[in-house]
Amino acid sequence: MGSLFEELEAREAAARVRVEGLEAELAELSGKLDLAREGLERLRITRETVAEVLAEMPPEKSAATFDADRTTASELAASAYAGAERHVVGVLTVPKWQPGMGMEVLPQVYRDIVEVVADAPGPARAKQIVPRIGLPAETGKIEGTRSKLKRLVERGWLDEDTPGLFTSARRRTAKSPNSR
The missing domain is CATH 1.10.287 (Helix Hairpins)
Known part of the structure; x- marks a missing residue:
């Protein structure tokens, strides 16, 4: 039983x-x-x-x-909404870099990132940039900044020759002999 x-x-x-x-x-x-x-x-x-x-x-x-x-x-x-001022909330627009384009077209946080990278003595990592733009060095802030850095690379504002190391973009105005 x-x-x-x-x-x-x-x-x-x-x-x-x-x-x-x-x-x-x-x-x-x-x-x-x-x-x-x-x-x-x-x-x-x-x-x-x-x-x-x-x-x-x-x-x-x-x-x-x-x-x-x-x-x-x-x-x-x-x-x-005719005549009303339109603001898009929660969307940051990072345009593709073009000759003659200044940093004033970037949202403020992206401008700050580009300035910090430009002022760095060498290639900079996301975790080095975060405190310099006024954010706490927490994992979430570092990852968010890393995604912004990657977006800036994709759009031609920065370079990333080595993964995770960001530098100011070397502008390619003339075609190099190796390019097609």
Whole structure:
């Protein structure tokens, strides 16, 4: 009889683990459902607010601003923000270097990195650059800076002759004899 009770206890333990796993999945899905409901509610409120604004506008102005049959969503968005200053948040644009282009086209953090590399007595590593641009020497900051350095290399602002060692770009204005 002892082995039967042991088998039942083992099955009970396995069932308990399965229930706990399902409860964890349910909690995760409940969180996702709550976020989706919040997004839906925000969209509903936005739609109602736009309808109220359009209802309060004089007919000739609202017709000029929005004609549901002929106005695309992008046209509506453009008219809603006409004259407003546009700022892109969270996107840094690093243009490809071209002759005559100055560092002022780079976002500030990239400018700082290029300046530190230019001032370095020799090739610089990401972990040497991080404290010089005012960041703590933590792994995350070093890796983020390394990715920025790689991006600057890809776009022609810096060189990386040896992996992990960055130098100022040697501009190639004329074709070298070895190039095609």
